[in-house]
Amino acid sequence: NAGVMQNPRHLVRRRGQEARLRCSPMKGHSHVYWYRQLPEEGLKFMVYLQKENIIDESGMPKERFSAEFPKEGPSILRIQQVVRGDSAAYFCASSHLSGGTDTQYFGPGTRLTVL
């Protein structure tokens, strides 16, 4: 059973370009979370999605950032007009609610560098 897949693993963008990060959850998982990690810091929650629905986007910046989890295909985190401060590692996690528990399993991350 494959784990959470993320691609690309590394992404370099110039200021003003768009970044698209993809996440394929574990098989059978219908919940997807996105987190951002700055160097030598813990992870910070961005957004929680289920298929075709955004459940909690309280951690998403108000501008330039968007996320989706379509009925078919991976979840996408999109950053428009990137700035240097967007440089970070972006992690996706997936989970499956079972027996009241909702343990999140993480992908390897996408490391975004903005030049």
Place this chain on the structure above:
Amino acid sequence: GQQLNQSPQSMFIQEGEDVSMNCTSSSIFNTWLWYKQDPGEGPVLLIALYKAGELTSNGRLTAQFGITRKDSFLNISASIPSDVGIYFCAGQGNAGNNRKLIWGLGTSLAVNP
């Protein structure tokens, strides 16, 4: 944003020693989790705790969910070189829509062979 208080920030120990780290929060959580992160990789789940007072082991790792639901600790016994990495605690709220994980800043562990 909300963040957990995790300590110590870093540890440097000899192989074979035991290690202890802990997390505290001003808020209660329904679930506490401990993850390990290696350089360039995503966090890997070590132990999940679902009930206040619960004590759970995974090999040489033992973790407890504090009775107040505001703290947790992780112990590693007889450390080995491959234990090197950064250990994170994370708390999760109630079910429903409050499923996001709140993280500590991590404990960096170095093991001297």
